[in-house]
Amino acid sequence: MAIQAATAEEQGIFAAHQIAALAEAGAIRPAEPFAENQIQPASLDLRLGRRAWRMRASFLPGARSVAESIACHALHEIDLGPGAVLETGCVYIAELAETLALPADIAAAANPKSSTGRIDVFTRVITDRARAFDTVEAGYHGPLFAEISPRTFPILARSGSRLSQIRFRRGNARLDxxxxxxxxxxxxxxxxxxxxxxxxxxxxxxxxxxxxxxxxxxxxxxxxxxxxxxxxxxxxxxxxxxxxxxxxxxxxxxxxxxxxxxxxxxxxxxxxxxxxxxxxxxxxxxxxxxxxxxxxxxxxxxxxxxxxxxxxxxxxxxxxxxxxxxxxxxxxxxxxxxMAQIPHDLYGAGLGSNYQSQGLKLSKHFRLPR
Structure with missing residues (x-):
């Protein structure tokens, strides 16, 4: 399926149905079908893959692939399939279940999910030959990796865990x-x-x-x-x-x-x-x-x-x-x-959104007072 050329009015952040169309066209290639609610109104949750590596330090690959950097600086490999403990003060790189084959006019940006940030897990997405974190250049073809560094609480994560999210955009529609x-x-x-x-x-x-x-x-x-x-x-x-x-x-x-x-x-x-x-x-x-x-x-x-x-x-x-x-x-x-187009469903409108109407609220992992 070919991706239609955009009109000037369709510059901006992609809505959920446009993200689904990207996947149908092969621009987003999940290792497995998307999970329920993985596509949000203006972003896609990224899932951890099977493998992670404990690293000596954080890095940007620059002229190299992430795999080449891992081969140089990894301390040991971790199987995320059954779940693994990621310790505070350590840096990990995990492969993500989604890879990209973006058209030349579509770029992306990533960020930790709200629940990830609220438990002080520092997470950034890296691409091959990246010179900046959380930035996917227009037309990028290749794998995605997540750098994960728990700062305060040790965490248990596994294949399919969603720590990061990604937005796709065409052009520059940021307001002045x-x-x-x-x-x-x-x-x-x-x-x-x-x-x-x-x-x-x-x-x-x-x-x-x-x-x-x-x-x-x-x-x-x-x-x-x-x-x-x-x-x-x-x-x-x-x-x-x-x-x-x-x-x-x-x-x-x-x-x-x-x-x-x-x-x-x-x-x-x-x-x-x-x-x-x-x-x-x-x-x-x-x-x-x-x-x-x-x-x-x-x-x-x-x-x-x-x-x-x-x-x-x-x-x-x-x-x-x-x-x-x-x-x-x-x-x-x-x-x-x-937005390039208005989402069919808004945040909080029957989507099970955790933080709509929030005041001072901890992450979803904590029990609300009874």
Whole structure:
């Protein structure tokens, strides 16, 4: 099946039915048929393959294939078929079950899934001859690999586990500052009266407290048990997280090396004809990283998809020095991009989406209070 030439109006992020068409045309080649809900409204979940390797260090292959780099730097091979424990502080490379044969005008970008980022698993997709992580050049033909580095919790993963997601795009449909402002005027993107539109839509931190007890977030514990990445509602919150309370101060000191789950002060909306991405780090707002998992699908926070009032949950890690966050401080930006076509199903609209209408919410792996 040939892929139809695109009109100017079809520049942008591919919707779910377009991703399915790519697979039917042979541009996406899964080792096995796609699993249920593997195709999301504006992305495709990527599955781990059979083999992984413990590596000496992270790398980019440059002029080489990933397989050649693995042969040079792998410490040992791991069979993911029955499941394997991936330890904190280690770097692994895993083959992915999907390979690509993209047309010359279609590129892709990857990101950790929301559930992956919220358990502090640093995951990046690599291609052969890649000079940048999470970037697939237009026309790429070849395998995909995932670099996996659990930072706080050891994880149990297996063939078929989904840690990363990929978006396909044709052309450049990213909004500039004026277009972000125009879109906000058309359909309010964040619940602020006068948001900043420089480099995207500004997002700030909520340290005022959620609920009557003043809970503002969670700090990850060290030396915990395993997290099985494929099991929902399986872990007790208290075994892995310490609650962080405001104490009425409206500030939080980030300890270097510690991992926090916080939430945005703004409610966020992604219209059905757009997708968004959170910038992972902005050196202009402080020495910390916000939001490993940056993809926001069409319909996130939208009332027509039962998502009114959704906050952006922020995965926050300070760098080398303690850093004080204050309530309402800008911590990142949402950058919007036009969809090539509107998805048939929006995020949260009967898709079993885990984080629609979220406030301050841990990953799906943790049991909700009864």
């Amino acid at each position: 500052d004026d277009a972000h402002e125009a879109l906000h005027l058309r359909q309010k993107l964040v619940s602020l009266e006068n948001p900043c539109f420089t480099g995207g839509v500004s997002i700030s931190i909520d340290l005022s407290g959620f609920g009557g007890d003043g809970l503002i977030g969670y700090r990850a514990k060290r030396h915990t048990g395993l997290i099985d990445v494929d099991k929902s509602d399986a872990c007790e919150v208290a075994d892995y997280w310490e609650p962080v309370f405001s104490g009425g101060r409206g500030e939080l000191v980030l300890d270097p090396g510690e991992f926090y789950i916080l939430a945005s002060k703004e409610e966020v909306l992604v219209p059905p004809d757009h997708a968004a991405e959170m910038t992972p780090f902005d050196a202009l707002v402080g020495e910390f990283r916000v939001h490993y998992a940056g993809f926001f699908d069409p319909g996130f926070g939208a009332s027509e998809a039962d998502g009114a009032g959704a906050r952006a949950v922020l995965e926050v890690r300070s760098h080398d020095v303690p850093f004080i966050l204050e309530d309402g401080q800008p911590v990142g930006r949402l950058v919007y991009e036009r």
